[in-house]
Amino acid sequence: DQQVKQNSPSLSVQEGRISILNCDYTNSMFDYFLWYKKYPAEGPTFLISISSIKDKNEDGRFTVFLNKSAKHLSLHIVPSQPGDSAVYFCAASQSAGGTSYGKLTFGQGTILTVHP
Amino acid sequence: EAGVAQSPRYKIIEKRQSVAFWCNPISGHATLYWYQQILGQGPKLLIQFQNNGVVDDSQLPKDRFSAERLKGVDSTLKIQPAKLEDSAVYLCASSNSASFHEQFFGPGTRLTVL
Numbered sequence: 001d002q003q004v005k006q007n008s009p010s011l012s013v014q015e016g017r018i019s020i021l022n023c024d025y026t027n028s029m030f031d032y033f034l035w036y037k038k039y040p041a042e043g044p045t046f047l048i049s050i051s052s053i054k055d056k057n058e059d060g061r062f063t064v065f066l067n068k069s070a071k072h073l074s075l076h077i078v079p080s081q082p083g084d085s086a087v088y089f090c091a092a093s094q095s096a097g098g099t100s101y102g103k104l105t106f107g108q109g110t111i112l113t114v115h116p
Numbered sequence: 117e118a119g120v121a122q123s124p125r126y127k128i129i130e131k132r133q134s135v136a137f138w139c140n141p142i143s144g145h146a147t148l149y150w151y152q153q154i155l156g157q158g159p160k161l162l163i164q165f166q167n168n169g170v171v172d173d174s175q176l177p178k179d180r181f182s183a184e185r186l187k188g189v190d191s192t193l194k195i196q197p198a199k200l201e202d203s204a205v206y207l208c209a210s211s212n213s214a215s216f217h218e219q220f221f222g223p224g225t226r227l228t229v230l
Contacts (some may be wrong), residue, residue, distance in 0.1 A: 008194070032217050043120070043207055043221030045160070089158050093217050103172055104149075104219060106158030 003027045004092050006107035013114050019077040021110050025088030026071065030092040034104070035064060035075045038087045047088075048075070072082050080114045118142065120222035122208050128228045134196040137225045141189070141210030147171075147220060148185055150193050151207040159207055165191065198229045 005024045013019045023033075031052040036044035048072070050057040050064045057064050063076045078083055090107040121140040129135050141148050146167050151159035162181065164172040167188040176183070180199070185191040195202055205226050209219040 006158075017130070034217060036221075041223065043209070043223050046218050049217060091158075095217075103161055103164060104159075104217070106160070109155065109157050 002108075003030075004090055004105050004107040006088075006110050008110050009108070010111040013112065015114055015116050016079045019075075019080045019084065019112055019114065021075040021077075021088050021090075021112065023046060023073045023075075023107055024071060025073075025092050027092070027094075027105075028071070029094045030105075031095050032093045033066060033073050034063070034091045034093070035062075036089045036106075037084075038089065038109070044089055050110045053105070058107055061116055077112075080112075082114045082116050085112055085114050120208055120210055120220055122206075122222035122225055124182075124225055125223065126226050126228075128230065129198055130230050131200055132197040134194065135198055135227060136192050137206050139191045139193070139208030139222060139225075141191070141208070142212075142220055145210035145212050145220070146188070147211045148191050149209040149211075150183055150191070151209065151221075153205045153207055153224070155204070162193070197225075198227075200229050203227055203229045211230045 003026050031091050034049040035047040037047045038044040048064050050066050055066050063108045066073045087109045089109045091104040123138050148165045150162045153159040162176045163183045165185040168185045170180045183193045205224040207223045212217045
């Protein structure tokens with residue numbers, strides 16, 4: 001049972017345009033969401049997060065949107081740069097305590113390629 | 117601030133052999149995680165430690181996998197005996213109590229089981 005899904009395995013975008021990466025989740029207990037970026041031969045690095053009490057969070061060129069009713073979140077990168085080419089993972093967590101506290105459930109990842 | 121260190125970076129073994137991975141988390145991080153990432157999939161949590169106690173090992177195949185975190189700092193993950201399906205990247209991550217959700221990952225160990 002995949003609780004976090006990234007249905008697009010890959011995305012190709014021209015430099016300077018917007019990149020939109022999507023993520024869907026099924027577990028209504030998730031209340032904190034993160035995006036990680038991964039380059040080849042490196043571990044994932046934290047990019048941006050959002051709590052379920054918000055519907056938008058911005059950090060420079062990166063914005064994450066959360067639609068709780070649709071159980072959907074998206075990452076927008078504007079403008080896209082060739083250095084953004086990487087695998088992007090969506091992850092979800094719950095803060096309610098218990099043994100699941102802090103545990104991240106990851107999606108399958110989306111390979112973003114930004115062409116010069 | 118030094119990041120999460122892992123060794124070895126690569127390991128090739130034959131099935132039924134044993135292998136061990138080592139992780140040194142960021143100094144002061146009480147929580148340590150081991151993930152398995154199979155090619156084309158996202159990381160899957162195997163075990164979570166809080167200091168040197170296990171918080172969650174529900175997805176750890178305990179018949180062949182074991183992990184320990186002595187003195188609440190370094191950790192080792194062992195597979196004995198390895199199967200072909202254990203071929204994956206094994207990622208170690210750590211986090212501090214102030215920011216539980218934001219985990220810092222090491223570079224991983226790529227294991228190939230032949």
